[in-house]
Amino acid sequence: MKIKFLSEDALQDLRVNFETYKEHYYRRDDAWFDAYLSQEGRLLESKIEFEKPELHRGEDYLVSDYENVKIVYESLKELPVSLATQEKLWSGLAHVYFRDYIYYRIAKDIEKKNDTRIKSAMFFENGAKRSLFVHALARLWWVGYMTYDENKQENPYWLIEFFCSADFSARCVVFFSSNFTSNRAITKGILRALIGLRDEGVAIKRAHFVESTKFLNISGGAMVLDLLEEDEVKEMVEKRVRKVFGIQNNIPFSLLL
Amino acid sequence: MKFNNSFPYPVLSPENDDYKGSAFETRVEAQKTFGQLYINLHCNLQDQKITSLINEGKAKYALHVECPQTSFRKIYQSEETKIVATINENHLRGKIDVHPFILANETIEEYTNPNLNDFYTDATITYEKGNILALGEAVEVTLHELDEESQNLPSIVTIRRSESAKELVVSLNSPQIIIELPKAIYDQYAINAGSRLKETILSMVILPSLIEVFYILKEDSADYSEYKWYQVLEQIFKKNNIPLTQVIDGTTPVLRAAQMVLQNPLEKAFNEIQKLNEGME
Numbered sequence: 001m002k003i004k005f006l007s008e009d010a011l012q013d014l015r016v017n018f019e020t021y022k023e024h025y026y027r028r029d030d031a032w033f034d035a036y037l038s039q040e041g042r043l044l045e046s047k048i049e050f051e052k053p054e055l056h057r058g059e060d061y062l063v064s065d066y067e068n069v070k071i072v073y074e075s076l077k078e079l080p081v082s083l084a085t086q087e088k089l090w091s092g093l094a095h096v097y098f099r100d101y102i103y104y105r106i107a108k109d110i111e112k113k114n115d116t117r118i119k120s121a122m123f124f125e126n127g128a129k130r131s132l133f134v135h136a137l138a139r140l141w142w143v144g145y146m147t148y149d150e151n152k153q154e155n156p157y158w159l160i161e162f163f164c165s166a167d168f169s170a171r172c173v174v175f176f177s178s179n180f181t182s183n184r185a186i187t188k189g190i191l192r193a194l195i196g197l198r199d200e201g202v203a204i205k206r207a208h209f210v211e212s213t214k215f216l217n218i219s220g221g222a223m224v225l226d227l228l229e230e231d232e233v234k235e236m237v238e239k240r241v242r243k244v245f246g247i248q249n250n251i252p253f254s255l256l257l
Numbered sequence: 258m259k260f261n262n263s264f265p266y267p268v269l270s271p272e273n274d275d276y277k278g279s280a281f282e283t284r285v286e287a288q289k290t291f292g293q294l295y296i297n298l299h300c301n302l303q304d305q306k307i308t309s310l311i312n313e314g315k316a317k318y319a320l321h322v323e324c325p326q327t328s329f330r331k332i333y334q335s336e337e338t339k340i341v342a343t344i345n346e347n348h349l350r351g352k353i354d355v356h357p358f359i360l361a362n363e364t365i366e367e368y369t370n371p372n373l374n375d376f377y378t379d380a381t382i383t384y385e386k387g388n389i390l391a392l393g394e395a396v397e398v399t400l401h402e403l404d405e406e407s408q409n410l411p412s413i414v415t416i417r418r419s420e421s422a423k424e425l426v427v428s429l430n431s432p433q434i435i436i437e438l439p440k441a442i443y444d445q446y447a448i449n450a451g452s453r454l455k456e457t458i459l460s461m462v463i464l465p466s467l468i469e470v471f472y473i474l475k476e477d478s479a480d481y482s483e484y485k486w487y488q489v490l491e492q493i494f495k496k497n498n499i500p501l502t503q504v505i506d507g508t509t510p511v512l513r514a515a516q517m518v519l520q521n522p523l524e525k526a527f528n529e530i531q532k533l534n535e536g537m538e
Contacts, residue, residue: 012431128326128483176328181328224387225387227360
């Protein structure tokens, strides 16, 4: 099957007339969506082959977000990055193939008629880059893309496992709205530093993520971070987080004997 | 990547006077061929001390390329004065920031240079790896998805019928500028847009919308620079030898800018009205 996009016309109609159409979102009105999308000119066919995967819809989002990052990224790994930045693709996928997932993932917001979240989950409402990490479907692919570790053959998703282990929605935005996390060595360096601390028993919270990116942001004013190796970034971040949060260096057990 | 141009150490740059008699000139050329973007950097360094640091491998020429929208970010380094970055176009979209540098490749302690400004006499200068020794001219490359001919206003403005809007509304969070009209007005617009009052309608609908767009940009232009409409507007202004930044910083008043883009809309509208009235008499 080839992926179908929303046409520019359909995308703008759904966005502009959301007020009128919102009832269909509240009521999960599949019959209406199917009828709307089957009208001529609403959808365009791309050249990209795709098998619609079954997404995880378990009770715990912490589990399903992790599983779904893997599933979505695996099934759309060949997607050209420039295409993956486009609203008509993600809004199309959300409306055409993954409505059931959206209903599941923002169930509470639909119940509360939280229009802001319904819109930001279905459309790009937060600027060209930020939206990639806010849109309910796009963010799954993008987190996969940004953290996939091809050097770890046995589990290329090991960084994502950690990333998704708490507070997924906030982490996505806090972490990837910094420009330097576009550099894989930097992203991996930060995540490896935090994973190391977690393994020592530190409960990694949002504040640890914020501190890491804030610190690199300040450092990046005086140096070009991209010159650093992954290990150097790891070391810098670890040192900083230890200092700010008063975390002692681990003393190897052998030294205590 | 944005640099504020103030660093806690001397940087050779045309933007400051940290050095006397030294220069770092750069030229960037971008070329698109068969799905690849080639960014060529040519450097001309006139400074003996920094040249010798490069020869010793302690510093390198560098080209930093960043495309915020696709999260592409990479640094290319060399001891040579010419660097070519080859990037698959699939990894890029819209605006690309290009920065040329000379960067410290390792810690350089007790740096001295006879060409340094007197201000630095007796100062102990240390560069850490990644610190900037020289800064070239930043360049912005924009990849257009469409050919030159379609870089015009109609390609970035869409007028839509809105079920809920009570008055004209402009929204900017998409690749195009969306002008929403209340449904009854839209229907009128659709019937009359091609009539002999076309220009008049343009003045009524597009002119105030553009004014709104420029006011929003004055408030915060960074948020929108990724969108196609912004980039096309930038091109339109550039072609007319006025940078869009002049509208944003207020040098060119918003009202004037909007009328410039539409090329004398009032005159065209009144010509139409006059013709119509003459025909009626």
